[in-house]
Amino acid sequence: MLLAAGLSWGLSGCWDQLPMANRASALALAVTKAAPHELRFTFYFPNPTVTVSSISNIATEHEFYTSTAIAPALGLAFRQVQSQITRDLYLGQLEDIMISSDLTTQDLAGLINAYNRIGVVPKMVYLVGTLNRRASLPVNLQEPVPTVYFTKYFDCRSCQPVFLARREWKVWDDFETPGVSPVIPFGVSPTQIDRLLVYPHRGRPVLMTRAETLGWGLLTNHVVKDTLGIHVPGGQIVVNNVTDVAVSHMAVVHGRLVVSARIRAIGDIAGWPETVPLTTATLKRAERRTEAAIIRDCLEAVDFANRTHTDPFGFTRDYLFRHPTQDLRYEKSRGMIWPITLTVTVTAHIPITGVTS
Amino acid sequence: MSGIAEPISPGQFLWVAGISVVAGGIYLWPQYVISLMGSNGVYALMTTTLLAVGLAMAEVAVALNVQRPTYLTTLKTILPVIGPYVLFPLTAILCLAIDAIVLVLYGLMMQSYFYPFTPRLVIDLVILLVAAWVAVRTLSAVARSVQFWFPIILVLFVFVTVLTVPHIAYLAALKPATHFYVVPWVHSVFATWFLYADGSGIITLTPHVAWKRPRDAYLTAALAILGQGAVLLVLYIVSVGTLGPDALSHLYWPLAYIYSLVSLRSFFFQGVGAFVIIVWTSAITLYLAVHIFCFGWNLSSAVGNSLRASQVRVMAVGGTVAALTLATFLLPSIVVARAVLFHWVTPVSLMWSLMLQPGLWWRSRRWRQGRSAP
Numbered sequence: 083m084l085l086a087a088g089l090s091w092g093l094s095g096c097w098d099q100l101p102m103a104n105r106a107s108a109l110a111l112a113v114t115k116a117a118p119h120e121l122r123f124t125f126y127f128p129n130p131t132v133t134v135s136s137i138s139n140i141a142t143e144h145e146f147y148t149s150t151a152i153a154p155a156l157g158l159a160f161r162q163v164q165s166q167i168t169r170d171l172y173l174g175q176l177e178d179i180m181i182s183s184d185l186t187t188q189d190l191a192g193l194i195n196a197y198n199r200i201g202v203v204p205k206m207v208y209l210v211g212t213l214n215r216r217a218s219l220p221v222n223l224q225e226p227v228p229t230v231y232f233t234k235y236f237d238c239r240s241c242q243p244v245f246l247a248r249r250e251w252k253v254w255d256d257f258e259t260p261g262v263s264p265v266i267p268f269g270v271s272p273t274q275i276d277r278l279l280v281y282p283h284r285g286r287p288v289l290m291t292r293a294e295t296l297g298w299g300l301l302t303n304h305v306v307k308d309t310l311g312i313h314v315p316g317g318q319i320v321v322n323n324v325t326d327v328a329v330s331h332m333a334v335v336h337g338r339l340v341v342s343a344r345i346r347a348i349g350d351i352a353g354w355p356e357t358v359p360l361t362t363a364t365l366k367r368a369e370r371r372t373e374a375a376i377i378r379d380c381l382e383a384v385d386f387a388n389r390t391h392t393d394p395f396g397f398t399r400d401y402l403f404r405h406p407t408q409d410l411r412y413e414k415s416r417g418m419i420w421p422i423t424l425t426v427t428v429t430a431h432i433p434i435t436g437v438t439s
Numbered sequence: 440m441s442g443i444a445e446p447i448s449p450g451q452f453l454w455v456a457g458i459s460v461v462a463g464g465i466y467l468w469p470q471y472v473i474s475l476m477g478s479n480g481v482y483a484l485m486t487t488t489l490l491a492v493g494l495a496m497a498e499v500a501v502a503l504n505v506q507r508p509t510y511l512t513t514l515k516t517i518l519p520v521i522g523p524y525v526l527f528p529l530t531a532i533l534c535l536a537i538d539a540i541v542l543v544l545y546g547l548m549m550q551s552y553f554y555p556f557t558p559r560l561v562i563d564l565v566i567l568l569v570a571a572w573v574a575v576r577t578l579s580a581v582a583r584s585v586q587f588w589f590p591i592i593l594v595l596f597v598f599v600t601v602l603t604v605p606h607i608a609y610l611a612a613l614k615p616a617t618h619f620y621v622v623p624w625v626h627s628v629f630a631t632w633f634l635y636a637d638g639s640g641i642i643t644l645t646p647h648v649a650w651k652r653p654r655d656a657y658l659t660a661a662l663a664i665l666g667q668g669a670v671l672l673v674l675y676i677v678s679v680g681t682l683g684p685d686a687l688s689h690l691y692w693p694l695a696y697i698y699s700l701v702s703l704r705s706f707f708f709q710g711v712g713a714f715v716i717i718v719w720t721s722a723i724t725l726y727l728a729v730h731i732f733c734f735g736w737n738l739s740s741a742v743g744n745s746l747r748a749s750q751v752r753v754m755a756v757g758g759t760v761a762a763l764t765l766a767t768f769l770l771p772s773i774v775v776a777r778a779v780l781f782h783w784v785t786p787v788s789l790m791w792s793l794m795l796q797p798g799l800w801w802r803s804r805r806w807r808q809g810r811s812a813p
Contacts, residue, residue, distance in 0.1 A: 097556050202555070206702045251682075251700055258686035400611040403683065406477050406618060 106169035109146070109230050110219050112212070113193060114182035116152045121189065123159035124150045125171070126219050128228040146219060156196040173203040177233040179250065180212045180219070181266060183289070187281040190264070191257050198254045205251035208236045211268040211279035211287070235275065236267075243308045244299035246275060261398030263387075263419070265298075280386075280394045283419075288390045290383070297383025300326050300376055301343055301395050301426075310349070312371045317355025319368050321432060324349035326376070332401040339420035341384075341397050347376055347430045365432060372430040384424040393419045449659050451582035452648045454589045455729055456663035459640035460491065461671060462592075463541045463726035464633055466548055466694055466719050469675045471781055474688035475627040478616040483627040484675060488668035490628070490789075491635035495660045497796040502645035503653050504803035509740040510643045510733070517799070517806045523741070526795060531734060533788040534638045535759065538730055539766030540780040541633070542566065545723055547773050548692050552699075553716060563767045566720065570727035571760045574735060575753055578647060581732050585725055592725075595718045596670070599711045600677060602701045607680035630781040632789040634671065635664065638730030643737060691773060731759050 108125040116122040126146045151162035164171045179197075181190060197203060210232050219230070236247035246267035256264035268279045268289055278295045279287045290298065299305040309322040326347040333340050349372065354360055387393055398419055447455070472480040507513040510530075514522030546563040554562060573584050641660050650656050678693045681700070690696050698715045739752035770776040 202552070204702075205696070205700055249700075251696075255682050255686040258689055259683050260685060399683070400609075403478050403609065403612040404614060404616050406479075406616045 100170055100172075104169055105172040106149075106167045107172045107175040109175060109228060110178045110180065110232070111173075111176060112180040112182070112219065113185065115184045115189070119154050120152050121154065121159070121185070121193070122150060122152050123156065123163070124148050125163055126230075127167075156193055173200070176204055176207050177230050178208045178210060178219075178236075180210055180232075180269075181279075183211050183213060183268065183279055183287055186286055187264075187284055190253075190281060190287075194250065194254050194257060197250060205249070205254075207250045208232055209248050209250055209253055209266045210236075210275070211266045213270070232269070240306060242306055243276065244295055245304045245306050246278060246295070246299075256396075259399050261393060261400075261402045261419070262396040263392035263394045265394045278394065280390065280392050282390055282392045288386075288392070290386055290394075293379050294383045294386045297379035297381070297386075298394055300345060300347070301328050301330070301380055301383060301424075303328055309352070310372060310375050311353075312368065312375060314355060314358060314368075314371070316357035318353060319351070319355065319371070320353030321349040321368070321372050322352040324372075330397065330400070332397055334401065334405075334420060335423075337420060338423050339393075339397055339401060340423045340425070342425045343380070343427070345376060345380070345426060345428045347372065347428060349430065349432055351432055362434075365434065369430045369432050372432065373428040376428045376430065377426055380426050380428075381424060384422050387419075388421050391419055393422065395422075397422060445577070445579050446647050446649045447579055447582040447644070449648055449650060449655055451579075451586050452644060453659050453663050454586045455582050455644060456495075456637070456641050456660055457667055458585050458589050458722070458725045459637040459729045459733075460635045460664060461667035462722040463538065464544075465670070465674070465722065466692060467541075467544060468631075468634065468671055468694065469678055470687060470690055470693050471630055471777075472627045472675075473679065473684045473693075475623040475630070476620075477684040477688075478612050478614070478679070479619060479624070480627070480679070480684070481613075481615060481672070481675060482619070482624055483631060484668070484671055486624070486628045487632055487635055488664065488671070490632070490793075491664045491668070492661050494635075494792055494796045495637070495641050495664055496657055497800040498639075498642040499645050499656045499660050501796075501799045501803040502642050503656060504800075504807045506646055508646060509737045510639045511737040512740050513642065513803075514799075517802045527737070529791065530639060530795065531737075533784065533791055534636060534730065534734070535762060536766075536784045537633045537636045537780070537788060538638065538727060539763045540770065540776050540784060542723065542727065542763060543767050543770045543776050544773065544780070545719070546767065547776070548695060549716075549720075552692070552695055553712070560764070560767060564764060566724050567727065567760045567763055570724050570731055571756050573725070573728035574732040574756050578644075578732075578736075581728065585729065588721055588725055592718050592722050595714050599698060599701070599714050599718065600673060602711060603677050603681065603697055606697070606700055607677065609680050609683045612679050612683045613676060629786040629789055631785070632792075633780060633785040635667075636785075636788055636792075638733055639737070640729050640733050643733045691777070727763075731756055734759055 106127050108127055110126040112124040112126070114122045114124075126148055129145055129147055149163045149166050151159040151166075153159040153162055160171065181193075185193075198205065235241055239245060239247075248266045253264050253266060256262050263283075264281045265278045266281075267275050268277045269275045270277075276292055276295065278290045278298060280290060281287045296305070296308060299308070303326070305324060305326055307322065308324040309320060310324055312319045312321065324347055326345050328343050328345045330341050330343040351360075351365075351368070358364055383395075387395070393399070469480055469484070472483050476483055501513060505513045505516050507516050511523055511527050514527050516522075518526065542563055543559075545566070546559045549562050550557065550559050573581055645656055645660070648656065648659075674694060678687055678697055681697050682690075682693065687693050695715070698711055701711045735752040735755035738755040739748040742748050742751050770779065
């Protein structure tokens with residue numbers, strides 16, 4: 083009995099915890115460039131005076147209060163912010179980190195490494211890229227405090243046409259694994275998140291276009307429910323709920339990474355021009371046009387990768403997993419990514435829904 | 440036979456033999472193998488598992504050939520001088536060293552993840568006291584404790600592991616690489632053997648099981664080890680499939696990292712940390728309990744089946760706890776403890792087992808043939 087009591091006391095770890103009221107728990111962190119070797123860290127805390135009854139009266143800009151530090155590294159910023167607030171600065175509830183797009187790959191790698199090294203912070207936070215110097219937390223009527231817009235959006239898989247949510251541990255994993263360029267979604271103020279920010283080996287990140295992002299999603303099985311518009315003589319065919327399964331095989335031939343991808347896509351007819359009869363033959367033709375559109379997006383994404391010397395797909399990584407002999411050559415210049423030659427075979431299927439034109 | 444040795448059932452033996460391997464050091468898996476072998480780590484896992492099965496078979500054969508109550512008396516019977524005075528102390532020291540380092544590293548991991556302000560000694564001592572509390576009891580009491588808790592541990596393990604499956608993304612990393620290198624393979628087999636060091640549990644307990652046929656003894660011991668090998672394989676797949684070999688080799692506690700990625704926002708608790716602590720702590724406690732129990736029993740069997748024997752046993756358990764506690768002072772940091780475990784203690788322990796077990800088996804056969812001859 084005494085032993086059991088002693089054990090439960092000894093292992094309770096009560097002294098390792100602080101009551102929530104004594105903690106300032108940051109929900110989001112924004113990082114922008116302040117000077118060549120300095121970053122500006124802004125921590126967002128939910129306003130503790132907000133109650134359920136006052137939530138509708140409070141102005142959106144007062145839902146969060148912030149605390150800012152300018153420091154070369156996360157740890158130093160942590161200390162600066164701690165000296166400004168009256169409670170214990172706590173990152174255990176952190177949900178999003180906003181990264182300004184003028185941070186270079188080295189800045190981001192340093193930040194992620196520092197963050198990943200701190201033992202008790204959640205590795206599940208979402209990373210999102212924002213415009214230069216304007217990394218600010220989107221607060222709007224859709225999500226009142228203490229829910230954070232980005233968290234809510236990224237948590238909802240079916241809210242994203244292309245699943246772009248990237249968690250911190252995944253980005254850290256990309257930085258540690260040779261043969262893949264880390265990507266994070268890019269949010270244009272605040273509510274349009276449909277493009278990717280790709281980090282090359284060194285320097286500033288590059289922004290993909292929407293089509294390139296879609297191509298990336300198709301090749302890496304990240305498309306949840308995209309919509310394709312196809313121009314035909316009589317008007318426009320709209321195919322929505324497009325999802326796909328892509329299987330890729332890699333080989334290195336004469337210094338190029340030759341990728342053969344097989345994509346099986348499926349989608350629904352959402353719009354059909356009035357003048358075109360909906361028959362099996364025209365549906366088949368629409369399927370061919372869908373395949374062509376998918377191929378175009380995939381090739382554009384690969385063009386982007388070759389142009390920027392990146393591999394956001396991780397093709398090189400998958401190749402290196404199975405061919406570790408290449409590691410030695412690879413490690414000598416970690417940034418080296420082979421140029422990609424893509425051969426893609428697409429089979430698109432549009433099921434007949436039973437509604438004729 | 441002494442009071443602590445009413446026979447146990449083959450099923451209880453299965454659970455006890457299972458918990459006496461792998462359960463202690465599971466939280467260290469599979470980082471070291473991956474850092475040496477990358478995508479080929481599964482070869483090292485298969486090799487250590489097969490070695491463990493082979494050596495366990497030899498242990499069962501020795502125990503069945505000689506039929507003495509403990510490992511020490513077995514050694515005394517077949518090698519009257521060198522057995523109890525050289526082979527047993529060396530085996531015991533290696534087992535205790537592995538147990539001590541596994542416990543030290545566990546305390547360090549608990550401290551860095553869950554109890555940042557709790558002294559390491561408190562964590563280690565609490566685990567040791569519970570283990571000793573189980574270990575001073577009778578064989579059937581120990582077996583019943585293990586038989587009750589181990590299935591619960593396994594169910595919780597399956598629960599938390601299933602939740603990590605959605606993160607598996609790198610199927611390419613699970614396939615063995617196109618090239619195979621011998622040196623890293625040998626190195627990783629010799630570095631991760633500690634998972635299968637059973638504290639002479641199998642050889643000590645085999646004579647106390649009500650076997651229907653001798654064959655059952657071999658099958659049960661093999662099943663226990665293969666079952667634990669399957670647990671290691673599952674964790675290998677989860678960790679390599681989630682993080683890939685490159686990132687994985689940067690983490691001292693890859694499994695703690697991977698379990699920390701599980702987030703159940705829609706459920707009534709957010710993470711699975713509490714379950715992981717329960718699984719690992721109860722597993723290492725029972726693992727140490729079985730090892731300490733076997734060690735104490737072996738020592739007490741040196742003085743026969745008297746009242747003194749049980750006093751010796753309690754003293755042996757107390758001494759083991761004290762020695763393990765002392766070890767936590769001697770190993771100051773994670774880096775030192777890992778280096779001692781992977782580079783020194785484990786390779787020596789595997790070398791020792793590989794030399795000793797086949798020799799003992801051969802000697803026990805000779806001894807039995809000598810007795811059955813007219």
